[in-house]
Amino acid sequence: MITPPKPRPEASAWSRPFWNAAREHQLLLQRCDDCRQWIFYPRIACPHCGSDALGWQQASGRGTIYSYTVVMNNAPSAFAADVPYVVAVIRLEEGVQMLSNIVDCDPATLGCDQPVEVVFRRLDDEYTLPCFRPLAAIGAPR
Amino acid sequence: MHRNRGRSAIVGIGEVPTGRFPERTAIEGALQAARLAIADAGVRREEIDYVMPTGTLFSFQFGNELATARLVEELGLPGVGSNCQVFSGGSSSTNALRIAAALIETGRARCILFVHTDKLGTGVSAQGGIDLFSTAGISAEWEVPFGQHYSTVAALATTRFKHETGCTDEELSAVCVSNRKWAELNPHAFFRTPLTIAEVMNSKMLSTPLRAKQSNMLFDGSGAFLVTSAERARDLVARPVYVLGEGGAVTHFVYSQEPDLTRFGWAAAGRQAFAEAGIGPADVDVAEIYDSYPIYQLIAFEELGLCGRGEAGGLFLRGDTWPGGRFPCTTDGGMLSKGHIGAGGSVSLMIEAARQLMGKAGARQVPGARFAVETATGGTYFDAQVTVLGTEVP
Known part of the structure; x- marks a missing residue:
């Protein structure tokens, strides 16, 4: 395919x-x-x-994970090569929510309400997606 | 008493089996279901003055044929003044019944034929189905580019619900088992062999924590129902299914904009529907709860007040929702076991609610069922639609 x-x-x-x-x-x-x-x-x-x-x-670029999921199988065709990848709803400090991907992480260590910060992933010349990565938490080094 | 309570009624239902039927065209399924509904009600074809098809997903061409009166001509209905499509994805059945009831109550129509048909089992490929449902109803600008699709949509609600309520994977899997118990008794269901919690929990992980057997599959299917006034209904049939109350809440378009992925709009929609119906959750004999994934069945069951928050999983696990249980739920097997047929997912549930109240549910009949609640939701669960039906008007 x-x-x-x-x-x-x-x-x-x-x-x-x-x-x-x-x-x-x-x-x-x-x-x-x-x-x-x-x-x-x-x-x-x-x-x-x-x-x-x-x-x-x-x-601010900072927020928390409201919810997340690790895609393992049956991804849409355009994302089939990316599994496992993380889809998450992020609650930004400003009080708004957005869907994004969590990157630069071990998916097994993610949890609800975990703090994250924005990073950017280039899609093409025109579009770059705001994604998020975990903020290192005290007692939970990455 | 609410002015619309019990003024219209479902008098006929028709349905063909859900499954993979490459030889059964979409129009054939639609015509069979429509003819069964007409015969069930005992109405003359001349009496039908309004045809209300809903949306068909497998073919844009075929969908447009239904929108432009193919059913009227194929069925030979000479008295139809309006053919008008009503479509809101998975909540189409409830929205259609609401509009049909309003047309009847205001005298704008006398006898309305609602029809759904789709061919998602054999009209599209398996990957084609995944790809269709990675975009249909999902925001092209704000979610599709991040790989959102219906497994992730369901998984996001499941993750948060588990986090907030302590719901377990066993409880989520028990929803699938409960629905299968009913499907075993339904000749129109696709999956009819017994299912265990272990089988569900050992099935392929799709998007954590959602597994393959916690996910619906797409099939071919068709259904129809007829709505008329309460007065005419009493002339036509022995047990009219009265439209007692309806409630709805639209809470988002883009899934991430839903304020509470563990509740959605069910509580408000349920309160409205029960208030209009003049009954409470404790009066419900059978609950036909929309179940494209187990999480939505648990959330709606709890938010409607059929049990407390965080308690539904235990009811499904202990068998209270199974045949013979205290809370018969999704008694046709639902989308998880009967099969997902697009906008028809909730049409099946509406037909099953009416079938139970008519006393025509055969081996899965809930004895003496008087009041039923049906729920439906479309797209990425953008709305919460609730209908209360009954064999008597409180």
């Missing part, structure tokens, strides 16, 4: 700044100028108050 190319994000006009920043290894999040809420994923207007006065701010 021929492995298809990795699926690329289909960016919108209003998410373009997020992907442009990721290419430069920066995690930018939208923030509402009116209600001050952080927003992920990028929206055309604030999902909390409806304002269209949205700006971009650099995020």
Whole structure:
């Protein structure tokens, strides 16, 4: 079976700044100028108050693992060569959640609520994905 | 009393076996199911004034044929004023019944035929199925690029649920065993041989902690039901299945945006449905809970109030949900044992809920069943839809 190319994000006009920043290894999040809420994923207007006065701010890049899974078998064709790989929902310090991959880790040592930090993985010339790796915890050296 | 409680009813059901049937075309399954439902209700074909097909996934061309009235013409229905598709993925059955009931209650329709058919067992390849379900309903921008697919979707909820409640792999596997016990009694189910917890726990790991036998498989299948007014229903059949209450909650599109992967919207949807129905969870005789993966069956069972949080796994493990148990659950075998047929996963459960209340469930009949609850959810569990049905109006 021929492995298809990795699926690329289909960016919108209003998410373009997020992907442009990721290419430069920066995690930018939208923030509402009116209600001050952080927003992920990028929206055309604030999902909390409806304002269209949205700006971009650099995020801390730190968060915790809300949940995770290690893909072992029956992956989508484009990811079949990557197993085992880790898919996780990350809760960022800013209070938003995002799906990502956890990289640079021993999957057997992962757990819910574990602290992680952002790292970037290049997909192609246009897209770089924000991924995460475990933060070394006291008493749990890597 | 809620103004819509018991004003419409399911009067006929039709279904063909779920499985791999390369010779049975999708339209043949649809027509057989529709004709069975019409005969079951005893309505004249002329009486049907609304045809409501739902979405078909295996073929865009065929899906469009249903959306543009192929069923009306093939069945020869002269009195149809509207052919309109209702589709929300796995929750299509509940959303369709809600819309059908509303059309009946407002007098906009008198007799509605709902039909589902799909050919995911023999109409697509196994890898094609995985690839279809690595993108269908999953955000192309925010999740597909990270390798999200339905195994990871289910595994993410399972990991967090185990973390928060202490639910065990044995309990998750017991859901599969319970559903299999029912499927053994269902001639329309694909998997009918006995299953043990050890077999489930020794099956191939897909995405931790989710194993192969905790995952649904895709098959061919078709089903149909007829909805009419309560008054007309009492003329037609001995035991109308009244639509007593409905509730729903849409909680996300992108899976990572779900605020609570251990609860979803079931509690609010259940409260709404039970309040409208005028009964409580303790009154439920049979629970047809959406089960594409065991985690969703446990979560919905608990969030509806059928038991407390963290308690459902023990009920499945001890056999309380098995045939003869106190809490008969997903009595057609569900997607885990009967088989997943796309949007029809919950159509099967809706038909089974009606079948149990009609007293037509054969070897798996729950004796004296008066009230049933059915749940459904679409996409990456973007919604929680709950229907309460009954043979009497409280």
